[in-house]
Amino acid sequence: MTNSSTISPAGGDATVELAEAAWLEATTATEPDAMRRLMHPECVVVHAPVGRIDGVEAFLGHTARLGRITAVQAYDVTVQRFDRMAIVSCLQEMGIAFLPDLTPFVVQAAATRVWLRSRAGWRLAHMQLARRQPPG
Template sequence: MTTTQSAPPSKDDVLKAEAAWLVAITKGDAEQRALMLPDCVIVHGPVGNVHDRERFLAYNASMGATLKAETSEVTCRERDGRAIVTCFQKMSSRRVPDLPPFLVQAVVTRVWFATDEGWRLGHMQLSRRQPAA
């Protein structure tokens, strides 16, 4: 992996990668994989799963299609070809065809790395949170 670019990476480019990620998780494995580094690590789930890229994508696919994803309260810190993004994330997933979508809310941290191909996800941690009452 090469971590240099001809133009210095910018915060706006990181936020574009974030937006692309939200679209990718509604599209499927190939779209997500394209935005992830091969050695990406994901920490998620109510029991604290630690998965590599392929295991996470398989697990995610088994949970049903993500219909919609959105973020709020986004913060981004970019420095030296790395960016850390934290946010609240909501996802609606269709787990069972005849039931309404299941809402997942999480506090998310994503670590992005600048590569020749653009920003790529290297680490993500999702901590589920209870919906507001």
Template sequence: MTTTPSVPSSKDDIRGPDAVAQAEAAWLVAITKGDEEQRALMLPDCVIVHGPVGNVHDRERFLAYNASMGATLDAETSEVTCREREGRAVVTCFQTMNIQRVPDLPPFLVQAVATRVWFSTEEGWRLGHMQLSRRQPAV
């Protein structure tokens, strides 16, 4: 299981992750931080397919939607598989997030099967496509 790691970052560091595992770890941190951290890891033409109603969003629309859902307090992944070939990597995993949707209430648990497609660029690995398929929390 991978829990939200603390990945050092600096606004002066314009280079992104050099390995897919680092990109995945950075993504788990970014979704708990905010739009700018997520945007820095995404290609401008990134496409996100997510539920619960089957949205297909570009990067900016997804970031706005995601921000409206409440703060992601923590995230972790398990059962991670990675297939890397010729400058592309496909990562599939189970992802669990706790979302603080309403103040003063316990966080809302969201589980999803996630598939992320990363592209190797001169600036490091960048997210080009993501699909999140929500699932009922396991008991």
């Protein structure tokens, strides 16, 4: 997998789809800066089975303690575009290596991401991940 900095959501012609691709790629990076670069400084993330509500640094810290995300895929992606904002809704599947020697555990979530466009490009302003049970 390539480094997330190779997909840049900044710039005049960048699309929210490029920002989404960069986000999914950044979630598998080993350093938190890949995600941090894509997040608005006031971003709020609603996540985890117990319903945590975190800002940027708390979310990145939680993610680092969780285990390495080895793969992520988004399905049934819907994009709603507004003036300088876009809302992306999808089903997301992540492989998380809670322990290095074990097969990654598959976690599914319904995800909603709110992106804001600024001079710096698209930045994640809000994300909600609602865990779901895998079918079967």
